[in-house]
Amino acid sequence: MTSYSIIGGTGALGAALARRLADAGHTVIIGSRDADKAAAFAADMKAGLAAPANVSGLGLVDAAAAGEICVLTVPYVAHADTLAQIRDALQGKVVIDATVPLKPPKVGTVQLPAAGCAALETAAILGDNVRVVSALQTIGAEKLASGGPIDADVLVAGDDAEAVEAVRAMLAALGLRSWHVGPLANAAAAEAMTSLLIQINRRYKMEQAGVRITGRPRGSPRPGPRLTVRAVPALPLFGPGDDLAAAIADALAADEPPRDGDVIVVAQKVVSKVEGRAVLLSGVAPGPEARTLAETTGKTAEVAQLILAESGEVMRARDGVVITRHRTGHVAANAGIDTSNLSSEGGEAALLWPLDPDASARALRLALETRFGVSLAVVISDSLGRAWRMGTTGAAIASSGLKPLRDRRGESDLFGRVLQATIIGVADEIAAAASLIIGEAAEGLPVAVVSGAVYDRDETVGIGDILRARHEDLFP
Ligand SMILES: NC(=O)c1ccc[n+]([C@@H]2O[C@H](COP(=O)([O-])OP(=O)(O)OC[C@H]3O[C@@H](n4cnc5c(N)ncnc54)[C@H](OP(=O)(O)O)[C@@H]3O)[C@@H](O)[C@H]2O)c1
Structure with missing residues (x-):
C-alpha cells in the first residue's frame, strides 16, 4: 500500500479523494495550512470510515514530506504559493496535480495561464526532480465523495510514463477508468474541460457532468446484440x-x-x-358458491366472490390455492386478484386486473x-x-x-x-x-x-x- 499526502485535503476534492484512498487501504496524510485543523479533520474522517484506516493530518510541509505520492488539491489562487512552501519536501516524488486554473467569478469560461496550463506551472515551480502528473480535473468532488461507481473517465497527462502508470493504477483501484492523454502540456485540455462541464451543468441543469471516452479497442470483435x-x-x-x-x-x-x-x-x-380496479371487501356480497369456495380454500368469502366474478372457470381449488381461467383467458392463481401493496385506508381492499x-x-x-x-x-x-x-x-x-x-x-x-x-x-x-x-x-x-x-x-x-x-x- 502507498502513502498519499493530500495538500488541500480538507477541501471538497481532496477530502473525497482521501476517503476513497483510505477505504482502499492506503495511508493518507491530510495537509492543511493549519496543522490542528488537519489533525481534527483526519480524526473525523477516520471515525466516519467503515473500516479502520490510516489517516492523519499535518501542516503543509510535514504532510508533503510524509507521503510517497503527493496530490495537490488547492484552489488556483493558492497554487503557486502552496507549491513554493512544499517544494523542498517534494523533491524526488510523484505529484498529482488536480488544479484547474480558474479565478472566480467567470469559472464557466476557460482561463489558461500564460505558461499553457497549471500543471506546467507546477512542474516549473517544483523543478526537474519532481515528476508531475495531471489528473482528476473532470471528476466532480461530489461524485467522488458518493463512494459509488463513477460514470466518468479521468484524463491523465504526464511526461514520465512510469509515474503516469502509477497514478493510473491508483485511479483504477479507486474504481476510476483513466486514459493517458499525452505529455504534461496536454493537461491544458483537461483543465479547460472543467469550464465546459460547468457550462453544461448550468445550461442543462445537470449534476456533476463528466466526460466518457467512447470507441472500441482496435481489432476487437464487433459488439454482439445487447439487451x-x-x-x-x-x-x-x-x-x-x-x-x-x-x-x-x-x-x-x-x-x-x-x-x-x-x-x-x-x-x-x-x-x-x-383504472379504479381496487374493490373494498366490505362492499362485496358473497353468494353460496363463494362461501363453498371459501370453505375449501381458506380464503375469505368476499375474496372468493371476487375470484368467481373475475373467472370463466375454476380449474383447481384446494386449501390455500385457487387456479382459475380468468375471463380474459389467462390461467392464474386467484384470478390475478391481489391484496398486497394496497393502502388500507377505507378498509381492506383487493385489486382486480x-x-x-x-x-x-x-x-x-x-x-x-x-x-x-x-x-x-x-x-x-x-x-x-x-x-x-x-x-x-x-x-x-x-x-x-x-x-x-x-x-x-x-x-x-x-x-x-x-x-x-x-x-x-x-x-x-x-x-x-x-x-x-x-x-x-x-x-x-x-x-x-x-x-x-x-x-x-x-x-x-x-x-x-x-x-x-x-x-x-x-x-x-
Ligand atoms: N471541487 C471539484 O469538484 C474539483 C474537481 C476537479 C478539480 N478541482 C480542482 O481541485 C482543486 C481543489 O478544489 P476544491 O473544490 O476541493 O477546493 P476547496 O474546497 O475550495 O479548497 C481546498 C482546500 O485548499 C486549501 N486552501 C489553501 N489555500 C487556500 C486559499 N487561498 N483559499 C481557499 N482555500 C485554500 C483549503 O484547505 P486549508 O484551509 O485546510 O488549508 C481548502 O480546504 C482546485 O484547483 C479545483 O479547481 C476541483
Missing part, C-alpha cells in the same frame, strides 16, 4: 383516475426518453390502480408514441406461477405494438435444419426480463424500459395468441 432493462425512476404512487401515461412520459423525459423499438413494461398493479388489459396497453402505447414520436410496444406484466415449476416469473397479461409470439418455424438453424416447432413467447420473455428490476414489493418501481429485444412489430394484435386453446390441454 438493456432499466427501471423508470421517480414515479409517484398512483391512485384512481391518475394519468398513468402522462406520468410515465414525464418520468421518461426527465430520465432518458425511449428510443424506437423500446418496450415499456408496466406492472399490472399500477394500471389497475389508476384491468377490465380490458389489451386496451389499456394500447392506450398507453399510443399516448407514449405520440409524446415521443417513436414506435414503441407496451407490455402489462404480472407475476404468474408456471405449471410444474416453482417460483413466479413476470408474464405478459396484455400487450400492444408487438406480436406476443415470435414464430421462427421455417427458419434455418446454424446447420441448415429447418426449425419445426420454435415459437418464442417473446412478450413473456420481455415481461420476465423487466420483472428482474421492477418492483412487486417495496421497490416502488412499476415501470421498466426494455431496449434491444427482438420481436415482430404488430399494431393490431393483443396478447390473445399467447393463450393455449382449451382443446390443446394435455392434462384435462
Whole structure:
C-alpha cells in the first residue's frame, strides 16, 4: 500500500479523494495550512470510515514530506504559493496535480495561464526532480465523495510514463477508468474541460457532468446484440383516475426518453390502480358458491366472490390455492386478484386486473408514441406461477405494438435444419426480463424500459395468441 499526502485535503476534492484512498487501504496524510485543523479533520474522517484506516493530518510541509505520492488539491489562487512552501519536501516524488486554473467569478469560461496550463506551472515551480502528473480535473468532488461507481473517465497527462502508470493504477483501484492523454502540456485540455462541464451543468441543469471516452479497442470483435432493462425512476404512487401515461412520459423525459423499438413494461398493479380496479371487501356480497369456495380454500368469502366474478372457470381449488381461467383467458392463481401493496385506508381492499388489459396497453402505447414520436410496444406484466415449476416469473397479461409470439418455424438453424416447432413467447420473455428490476414489493418501481429485444412489430394484435386453446390441454 502507498502513502498519499493530500495538500488541500480538507477541501471538497481532496477530502473525497482521501476517503476513497483510505477505504482502499492506503495511508493518507491530510495537509492543511493549519496543522490542528488537519489533525481534527483526519480524526473525523477516520471515525466516519467503515473500516479502520490510516489517516492523519499535518501542516503543509510535514504532510508533503510524509507521503510517497503527493496530490495537490488547492484552489488556483493558492497554487503557486502552496507549491513554493512544499517544494523542498517534494523533491524526488510523484505529484498529482488536480488544479484547474480558474479565478472566480467567470469559472464557466476557460482561463489558461500564460505558461499553457497549471500543471506546467507546477512542474516549473517544483523543478526537474519532481515528476508531475495531471489528473482528476473532470471528476466532480461530489461524485467522488458518493463512494459509488463513477460514470466518468479521468484524463491523465504526464511526461514520465512510469509515474503516469502509477497514478493510473491508483485511479483504477479507486474504481476510476483513466486514459493517458499525452505529455504534461496536454493537461491544458483537461483543465479547460472543467469550464465546459460547468457550462453544461448550468445550461442543462445537470449534476456533476463528466466526460466518457467512447470507441472500441482496435481489432476487437464487433459488439454482439445487447439487451438493456432499466427501471423508470421517480414515479409517484398512483391512485384512481391518475394519468398513468402522462406520468410515465414525464418520468421518461426527465430520465432518458425511449428510443424506437423500446418496450415499456408496466406492472399490472399500477394500471389497475389508476383504472379504479381496487374493490373494498366490505362492499362485496358473497353468494353460496363463494362461501363453498371459501370453505375449501381458506380464503375469505368476499375474496372468493371476487375470484368467481373475475373467472370463466375454476380449474383447481384446494386449501390455500385457487387456479382459475380468468375471463380474459389467462390461467392464474386467484384470478390475478391481489391484496398486497394496497393502502388500507377505507378498509381492506383487493385489486382486480384491468377490465380490458389489451386496451389499456394500447392506450398507453399510443399516448407514449405520440409524446415521443417513436414506435414503441407496451407490455402489462404480472407475476404468474408456471405449471410444474416453482417460483413466479413476470408474464405478459396484455400487450400492444408487438406480436406476443415470435414464430421462427421455417427458419434455418446454424446447420441448415429447418426449425419445426420454435415459437418464442417473446412478450413473456420481455415481461420476465423487466420483472428482474421492477418492483412487486417495496421497490416502488412499476415501470421498466426494455431496449434491444427482438420481436415482430404488430399494431393490431393483443396478447390473445399467447393463450393455449382449451382443446390443446394435455392434462384435462
Ligand atoms: N471541487 C471539484 O469538484 C474539483 C474537481 C476537479 C478539480 N478541482 C480542482 O481541485 C482543486 C481543489 O478544489 P476544491 O473544490 O476541493 O477546493 P476547496 O474546497 O475550495 O479548497 C481546498 C482546500 O485548499 C486549501 N486552501 C489553501 N489555500 C487556500 C486559499 N487561498 N483559499 C481557499 N482555500 C485554500 C483549503 O484547505 P486549508 O484551509 O485546510 O488549508 C481548502 O480546504 C482546485 O484547483 C479545483 O479547481 C476541483
